[in-house]
Amino acid sequence: MVPADLRYTKDHEWVRVDGDTATIGVTDFAANQLGDVVFVDLPSVGKSVDQFATFGVVESVKAVSDLYAPLSGEVVEVNGDLGGAPELVNSDPFGGGWMIRVRVSDAAQVDGLLDAAAYERLTSEA
Amino acid sequence: MSASGPRLQPTLFELSKPGRGGDKIPHAPKGALDRLPAEHRRAHPPGLPELNEPDVVRHYVNLSQLNHAVDTGFYPLGSCTMKWNPKVNEWAARLPGFAQLHPMAPDDVAQGTLQLLWELEQMLIEISGMRAVTLQPAAGAHGELTGVLMIRAYHEARGDTGRTDVLVPDSAHGTNPATATMAGLRTVSIKAAADGGIDLDAFRAALSPTTAAVMITNPSTMGLFESRVGELIEAVHAVGALAYMDGANLNAILGRFKPGEAGFDVMHINTHKTFSTPHGGGGPGAGPVAVGDKLAPYLPAPRVVREADGSFRLERVGERPTSIGRMRSFVGSTGVLVRAYAYLRTHGASGLAEITDDAVLAANYLKSLLAASGVYDIPFPGVCKHEFIASATSIKKQTGVRTLDIAKRLLDHGFHAPTVYFPLTVDEAMLIEPTETESIETLDAFANALVEIAREAATDPETIKTAPHTAAVRRLDEAGAARNPNLRWRPAVGDWTPCPD
DSSP: EEEOEEEEEESSSEEEEEEEEEEEEEEEHHHHHHEEEEEEEETTTOOOOOOEEEEEEEEESSOOOEEEEOOOEEEEEOOTEEEEEETTHHHHHTTTOOOOOEEEGGGGGGGGSSSSSHHHHHHHHH | OOOOSSSSOOHHHHOOEEEEOOOOHHHHOOOTTTTTGEEEEOOOOOOOOOHHHHHHHHHHHHHTTTSOOOOOOOTTTTTTTOOOOHHHHHHHHHHHHHHHHOTTOOOGOOOOHHHHHHHHHHHHHHTOOOSSSOOOOSSHHHHHHHHHHHHHHHHHHOTTTTOOEEEEETSSSSSHHHHHHHHTTTTEEBBBBTTTTTTTTHOOOOOOOOOOEEEEEEEEEOOOOTTTHHHHHHHHHHOOOOEEEEEGGGGGTTTTHHHHHTTTTTEOOHHHHHHHHOOOOGGGOOOOEOOOOOTTTGGOSOOEEEESOEEEEETTTTTSSSOOOOOTTTSOHHHHHHHHHHHHHHHHHHHHHHHHHHHHHHHHEEEEEHHHHOBBBSSSSSSSSOEEEEEEHHHHHHHHHOOHHHHHHHTTTOOOOOEEESSSSSSSSSOOOTTTTTHHHHHHHHHHHHHHHHHHHHHHHHHHHHHOOSSSSSSHHHHHHSSSSSOOOOOOOOOOOOOOO
């Protein structure tokens, strides 16, 4: 069900690694659990994020939740569309609902993330 | 845009007709404005609406009838303790000696109010098992901030400046991490144990020399008493940190458990929960904070002081240099504090213990009814304190009806919904707190309504998913309201309604 070419965290973020750039968002499972997203607070370009530390906040009608970085690196791009259309996180979590792109500082960190099959197992148990 | 629909109505501004209404704003006495600089004076009179008295009264009475309130029906909002607000509290707060006292009145003409505040402090000291109380904070969360600022001052006064962390269980109220952040500290979240309590091993592992404080809600937001509280507090003190008790659930422990005697260093008290002062209108509220010996020097100033001759006065500026300073103007929300005082004096010590016993009994009765129905999940079976969690996880799996839909459908049955989707650690959660002030007939009727809705979910889910059907407004677009907030009414262009001369 979830895209096979992505890696995942147990906190329901996904990451697509392309060379030394990684695109990060939250999964459809997370979006469903959150309910309608109304606001996404993201770091600005140039900030550094640390693996498994918070990099932002997502606010839904139900709750405010932290976002955790799957990988360490420097933020090189932020999805500005989410400012005016936070609902993209619900409607297109793996596409238009992406959140940040980072320049990966340690490619080996990818090995510590879940693959699609492992993530599927995690969410089917939840 | 104004509200519309058969039971809704236009704003007073839209109802206004030029020249209508009896009372006018009196003119200022001649020369009274002479010393005001010209740039600070109005060029036009304020745009106040003009209506006659019956239209104004009907407007507000009709609006009030759109509300679900404790005056109109059962309101089992978990963690909020929506108990009855006795009308005798209102009588006390309206006594002219309290209500008309000028906030700048000198101590010698404010003796009655100062005595009431001092006596209220003594009662809260007795209830909390602490050593001193401030009545200044304007709400529970403001009380939390006051408490954590005192903790920070305590560490700093000892030269212990490396303490940056506040440990908070993941079931805590969102105000706990917010408080830590507001106080310039970092929140460390602790996972719950399988029984709903705090995981002692995870807790010990998270404690360190950088821990400034631990915030514990007891009973927890699961409605469960933290049975390991003694070990938890010992571990906190062993690393030199202080223990903060979130007093949100004080209604479950009055006269049965004193946080100060258990070793907590500080707690806040929500008068609008435990002591029957109004929740409504967004304030003013009161969030007194009780402290042990360690934090007493840091209490906000000015405190009420009782002199040897039995008279009362406020501390003078600079009298207690260790104080963290003022947290609010004047001495607090005195009108609210008078109501809390009236409630405490109405019930007395034995009455308060009975309140707690009845609140716990009511919650367990309702919990057992729902458990026996077999249609709702009860994640933590067994005896609870003043509130409990039910979950619609099974109903959602079988019918697609969610907790949110059930909450909306309850309105059609004449009940306010319980707290939903909190605590965040339980799926499809409903946190139900009946309080001691409801009759057994009300509890039975509420349980029946929930069971009836669960049955309806199997036969006619659409009716529930589109509820409420009888309320003044139907299902609201909560996401739309949050994404595009429309916070302020504005008159239509050319619709300005000046006050007549």
